[in-house]
Structure formats: C-alpha cells, structure tokens
Amino acid sequence: MKLSIEQQPTQEGAYPQGEGNIEKNSDFEITGDFQRFNACNDIFARAQWDPRIHTAKAMNWFYSMLGLKVKYKSTDGYTQKDYALRNAGWVVANLMMERSAHLNRHDGFLDDIRGYMKEDGNKVPVASEEEISLQIKKAGKLFGADIVGITKIDLRWHYTHKFDAKTLSEKPNELSEELTNCIVIGTSMEYDVVQTYPSALAGTAPALGYSRDVFILQSLSQFIRNMGYKAVSSLNDSAQAIPYAIQAGLAEYGRNGLAITKDYGPRVRFGKIFTNLPLLHDVPQKFGVKEFCEICSKCADACPAKAIPFGMPTDQTHNQSNIKGIKKWTVDGEKCFSIWANQGTECGICVRVCPYNKSNDTWKDRAYFRFFRWLASTRGKRLALWLDDFLGFGVRKAPHLWWKEKEIKY
Amino acid sequence: MKLSIEQQPTQEGAYPQGEGNIEKNSDFEITGDFQRFNACNDIFARAQWDPRIHTAKAMNWFYSMLGLKVKYKSTDGYTQKDYALRNAGWVVANLMMERSAHLNRHDGFLDDIRGYMKEDGNKVPVASEEEISLQIKKAGKLFGADIVGITKIDLRWHYTHKFDAKTLSEKPNELSEELTNCIVIGTSMEYDVVQTYPSALAGTAPALGYSRDVFILQSLSQFIRNMGYKAVSSLNDSAQAIPYAIQAGLAEYGRNGLAITKDYGPRVRFGKIFTNLPLLHDVPQKFGVKEFCEICSKCADACPAKAIPFGMPTDQTHNQSNIKGIKKWTVDGEKCFSIWANQGTECGICVRVCPYNKSNDTWKDRAYFRFFRWLASTRGKRLALWLDDFLGFGVRKAPHLWWKEKEIKY
Numbered sequence: 001m002k003l004s005i006e007q008q009p010t011q012e013g014a015y016p017q018g019e020g021n022i023e024k025n026s027d028f029e030i031t032g033d034f035q036r037f038n039a040c041n042d043i044f045a046r047a048q049w050d051p052r053i054h055t056a057k058a059m060n061w062f063y064s065m066l067g068l069k070v071k072y073k074s075t076d077g078y079t080q081k082d083y084a085l086r087n088a089g090w091v092v093a094n095l096m097m098e099r100s101a102h103l104n105r106h107d108g109f110l111d112d113i114r115g116y117m118k119e120d121g122n123k124v125p126v127a128s129e130e131e132i133s134l135q136i137k138k139a140g141k142l143f144g145a146d147i148v149g150i151t152k153i154d155l156r157w158h159y160t161h162k163f164d165a166k167t168l169s170e171k172p173n174e175l176s177e178e179l180t181n182c183i184v185i186g187t188s189m190e191y192d193v194v195q196t197y198p199s200a201l202a203g204t205a206p207a208l209g210y211s212r213d214v215f216i217l218q219s220l221s222q223f224i225r226n227m228g229y230k231a232v233s234s235l236n237d238s239a240q241a242i243p244y245a246i247q248a249g250l251a252e253y254g255r256n257g258l259a260i261t262k263d264y265g266p267r268v269r270f271g272k273i274f275t276n277l278p279l280l281h282d283v284p285q286k287f288g289v290k291e292f293c294e295i296c297s298k299c300a301d302a303c304p305a306k307a308i309p310f311g312m313p314t315d316q317t318h319n320q321s322n323i324k325g326i327k328k329w330t331v332d333g334e335k336c337f338s339i340w341a342n343q344g345t346e347c348g349i350c351v352r353v354c355p356y357n358k359s360n361d362t363w364k365d366r367a368y369f370r371f372f373r374w375l376a377s378t379r380g381k382r383l384a385l386w387l388d389d390f391l392g393f394g395v396r397k398a399p400h401l402w403w404k405e406k407e408i409k410y
Numbered sequence: 411m412k413l414s415i416e417q418q419p420t421q422e423g424a425y426p427q428g429e430g431n432i433e434k435n436s437d438f439e440i441t442g443d444f445q446r447f448n449a450c451n452d453i454f455a456r457a458q459w460d461p462r463i464h465t466a467k468a469m470n471w472f473y474s475m476l477g478l479k480v481k482y483k484s485t486d487g488y489t490q491k492d493y494a495l496r497n498a499g500w501v502v503a504n505l506m507m508e509r510s511a512h513l514n515r516h517d518g519f520l521d522d523i524r525g526y527m528k529e530d531g532n533k534v535p536v537a538s539e540e541e542i543s544l545q546i547k548k549a550g551k552l553f554g555a556d557i558v559g560i561t562k563i564d565l566r567w568h569y570t571h572k573f574d575a576k577t578l579s580e581k582p583n584e585l586s587e588e589l590t591n592c593i594v595i596g597t598s599m600e601y602d603v604v605q606t607y608p609s610a611l612a613g614t615a616p617a618l619g620y621s622r623d624v625f626i627l628q629s630l631s632q633f634i635r636n637m638g639y640k641a642v643s644s645l646n647d648s649a650q651a652i653p654y655a656i657q658a659g660l661a662e663y664g665r666n667g668l669a670i671t672k673d674y675g676p677r678v679r680f681g682k683i684f685t686n687l688p689l690l691h692d693v694p695q696k697f698g699v700k701e702f703c704e705i706c707s708k709c710a711d712a713c714p715a716k717a718i719p720f721g722m723p724t725d726q727t728h729n730q731s732n733i734k735g736i737k738k739w740t741v742d743g744e745k746c747f748s749i750w751a752n753q754g755t756e757c758g759i760c761v762r763v764c765p766y767n768k769s770n771d772t773w774k775d776r777a778y779f780r781f782f783r784w785l786a787s788t789r790g791k792r793l794a795l796w797l798d799d800f801l802g803f804g805v806r807k808a809p810h811l812w813w814k815e816k817e818i819k820y
Contacts, residue, residue, distance in 0.1 A: 070530075080636070081545075142495075
C-alpha cells in the first residue's frame, strides 16, 4: 500500500520514538509548531515558479549545470576551463536525471532515482541485523561512500509534496508503507577544490559529489534489491538529508545550516536509501559542534549574502523556504540563492571558512584535525578558534594556483 | 574526415615512431606478420556468433551480468548475496550501455561511449602541452582514476572492424583523423575482493572497475569537450587497452597476458579517451616485470584452464582470438573463457596469484610492495619469488570471511 505523505498521521506520538530518535542526542529541538516541508517551497523549486525568485539569472544557473548557456569570464576561477571542469563533474548526475525525463521526472532532484532492476523474487534470510548492517556499510564504502549510517524512516523529514517542474505545481510524495529503514550515505568533497570558493572551479566539488552519490545510490540500492528487498534511492528529492544524517549518527548540525561530520566537517554530500531490509539503527552522535558554533561565527561573518544567523538557535523562520517548528540555526535561503544566481555558480564560502573543514589527506592533516576536534569540544574551544585563525585555515586559495599545483593527491 | 580503420595504411613506417613508441622501451616485439585485430574475433564477440563458443552457458554468463537469469548456489562465494553484490557493481556500466540500445549500440563494450554533450565552440588556448597534460591527469584523478597516462594514437591497437551484435556481423570501426592523442585511465580493483577468486563475489571487482571507468571516461571526456576539443571515450570497444596502457607508461606486460602496473599490479581496469587536445606523451616504463615473469609461472601453474603459456614469449597464436605478429606471452582465450562460462562468473585466479598483486591499503602494505618490486627487479628475483610464497601471498580468501570482516577500509 502506498500512502501520500500528506495523508500520514501528523499527531504527536505518530513519529518514531526511542533510541535512534533525533530528540535523543542531537540539538534539534522540535516545537509544537512543527510542520513537514513542502518541496515546492524549496528555493530551487521557487526559482522556477515563484516570480520573486524566478529571474533570468536564476535560470541561467540551472542551465549552466547542464552545460548550457555557460557564461565564462576572464576572471580567475570563472574561465572556460573552470566551468569546463565543474560542468564535467555534473555529467553523471545529469545523465541519470535525464534518463527519466520522458516520464516527466527529475531523478535525484525532484523525484527519487529510478533503479536499474526490481527486487529479486527470493529474499536472502537475515539472521542478524547487526551483521547485515555491517555488510551494507561495507558495500556502501566499496561503492565509494566515505560514511554510511542507518536510521529508521521518520516521516517528519519527508516532503508533504513534490514539485512538478512541468506544470509548476505540487504532486504527491509517496512512500511505500513497507519501507521502514533509511540508509544515509555521505561522500566528501575535495578539500583543495572547496578552498577556492567562491569560484566556478569550486563548483566542481558539489557537482562531483552529486555524481558520486548517484553512482553509490544506484549500486547500493540494487545490491539490496538483488537480495530480494525493496530499496528506493533519494538524493535531494523526497526527504531532507540533514536531519536523516544527524539521526543516522553521521553529523551534528552547525550554524551554517549544514551537517557537520566528524571526519570531513561540512564538506559532505548526502544521499539516502529507503528500504524494508531489516537493519540495526545508529544513534545521533555529539562531538561538540553546537557548543563550538555558539562561540564561532566565521560562516555568518563571511557570508556575502548575510544569510547565516548570529546568536543562538531559535525557531524563527525567514520565509517559506524554511521548515517550521524546529529550534535551530536557520539560513535565509532567499538571500543565499540570490548570490548563486548573481555569480552564476554555487557559493560555498560557509563550507570553506568553517573550522571543521580541514583536510584529512595526509596523516599530519588527520592528526591536526583530531587535535582541533578535541580542543573544540573542551573548555579550550576559544583557543581552538584562535589557533584556526592563527594557522591560516579557511583562507581562499586562488583558483589559478589550484590548476598549477603539480602534486596530485586524489 | 572519418576513415574506416580498415582503410588506414598498413605498411611499415605508417605507424608512429619515436620516443613514445611501444618498441622503444617495452617488451612487445612486433614482427613482420603483424595484423590488426578484428573485434569480431574477440572471444566475447565469438560467444555470440561462433557456434563453437556460443553455448547456453556462455549466454547465461552474459545474462547474469545484466542481472538476468542469475543462478545462485549454496556454495560459498556463489550465493545470492555474492551475486547480489557483483551484479550491483555492474549497474552503472549497464545503464550507460543500455542508454544507447535504441541506436543498436553497446557503449563501452562494442561501441565507443556516447558523450553527454558535444565540444564547446570555443577552444581554450593551450599555452603549454606540459601544463595541460598535468591538468588532464589531475582532472582524471579528481574524477576517480588511480593512474592516468598519455600517448599518441597508434592505429595498430585499433580494431579493423567492430562487432554488430544484432546482425552478428562486422561493421566499420571509424576514428576521426583529427584525433591524435590517447589518454589512458586506470582504476584499481579492491585487493581483498580479488583475493576471493574464484567466486561470484570476486566478480564485483571487475564489475565495479567497469562502472568506475565509465564514470571517469564520461566526466573526463566532457571536461575536454567543454574546453572546445574533441574527445571520444572507449572502454573495451574500438581499440586494445593493454598496448595503449604500456605505451602510455602505465604498465609492463606480464605472462598472464595482463598489463602489470607499478602500484596495483595486474589489478587494474583501463579506459581510454581519443582526443585532439594537444598533449605531451608519456613513454613506456620498465620495472623488471618481464624478467621476473620469466622465472615465475604462478599464473600458468594456477590457471584451471591451462590457458596461460609456460616458457618464453613467442609469436605463436592459439586461435583467431589472438592478435597476430607480436612476440609476447599469449593466453588462449577459448580455454580461458570456457571456465568463465562453466562457472557462470569471471575467473581471475591469474590476477589473485600474481606476485605483483599486493595490497597498498596501508603504509606497511606499500612498504612491502615497494621492497618486493625492488627485489624482483634485481638478481634476487628468485628470493622475491620464494618470499612471496613463504609469506603466503596469493592464497584464496574464503568469500564468507570477506563478508565477515568488520574492518571497512574502502
């Protein structure tokens, strides 16, 4: 049986409770005003239907990711070569999206990702949820994920409706009732590419993150279906990734509105698979992010759009593009996106300057990152913040220098 | 202008000469009998048209990679879960191949891989071939390649004809005359998965290798086209990867008929991009493989099909599936493939047992591999071979142990 998310019970008590719940060990505070989010209010959907957001520049941003109407300049970081790399990064995600265009679907962005083949008629018996959970994580990493977590389906994070780009209206967001678990995968974006934000070159990082996610989601979900279970892959569509990532123990929530992971900071893209495979649930993990963000405002200081809040978390929203009823730091999506549209490519300055954005390419990098994470979680957090400045972290790398570096570390 | 490969000049002197040539620093000895290979004689093509190879079992092997008619067993390594993972590994390569099915193409296997978008109208000027070559290598690694080399187009390695699976006949293999350079990418297969050969589980390694290669080829070739140059992606189609990999300085040739790379041994899958982007050519590199293979016959000893030759390289061929006129170790493809068809999945025992197949996951692994490679290239090569046995390298890992390992290193 399929239920439209809209028809799901909304009263208290209808949401999952217990160990793996986001209330248990995270800093999300759900208030009585909580309302699930309608994907039509997402800023990228509004850029298509809402005349206040739907500008020629906004549309050019969409086109450019598809390799269309690319407006390169002579400015460092925005040249033809920079856009050439960024747009090449989008290719696999675009191919997977365009594969379903004849069905009026935008797989991975507005609709879940159509799988390759349906589930096998025979179910592999699951003797131990612990064992199969480890194997799912192993398979996820084999397919390229950097981090994998597992939680239960929590309808609060599913959109009430999806956006139909053809009719510019809402359509039902359905989820089979059989699906009970959610696997969250995360892929890290390359540190030294991210360090060139703002630039078109830096846009290669999210582009590749999306393409890699699509690769992993298609492979991992097919593995589950080949074992006889249902598995639906989702990227930006269907449900919100950040609360799922927190609930699956992969991240804490930061001032910049991003999921901050332990090993890659805010430099991670997430995907999710909804499944009926019996799995063990991870629980939210805290390592001091909220307390550190309270004394750090680097992202808010650096944001060219002034879209990131100072001060403490509140349940105030800026406009319809924010989810209602969660006490947290809330970013103004309208302001944020206006910068993207204006510069013709993504802005990720809040990722670059975040002290949790550190390289972990070498053992020295990893050792310092570990030290920083420890210090930032102690009463010495102000020292950690000072050190971060003193050591010059978060400073922009000039894009032409990235191109010139001979060392290849990937 | 497009030329059918068949119409290209075949007389001596028509092939590229000079620094980057395969004759210069490799152990391929091209004899006067040399003839380019017709892809219709490839064992996988023959499995479709040649009644001696075209058996029900051979066809089931093809089907199983597409997730069809999978015959799992209760034997360790051949269970539903093993095939589930292997076939999930094929998904991205399959999706990319099936994308062109309506054009009667088998992208990546019988035909080159259709790109996403044609080249930009404006060419990025190339001030330095050295610089752009480094940037192409950097981009290749960013997109996921483990090794990238560059050589010039050498028509000797291009098939005289392609195979048309629909009509079971040959069709022209065309290459634009403008294309002058060949970029070779290599992706390593996971060591501990390969150690479970023979098994369906081990088949995950080549499956994922193909899928990853397709990802990289689609992205890297689009990067080149976005810079205004032509770029055609090729996997198993169009031309032979091994001589190209040798010519691009990525590998030496081994007794098992495989390209042996410095860092990943025979555990690598190759793809190639033909382009008119001006590039600097790499040259063949030798690190002692031929001399070591002369005293080592582990692959020939272990081959269940007795398809790998003992003794020294010759220009003898076994049947029409071998290229003519190269003095080298030549594997009997008919015998080799009969094992694959019989067991319903790929055999890679010759990869597993090769002493150059060593893990490089940890610094200890890398240090030993470096020591082995050095010793194997000296007069102590017999000691290197003895040590390899003594330390237990190349022994099969039971597939159920792979599934049980908790440590996730990917």
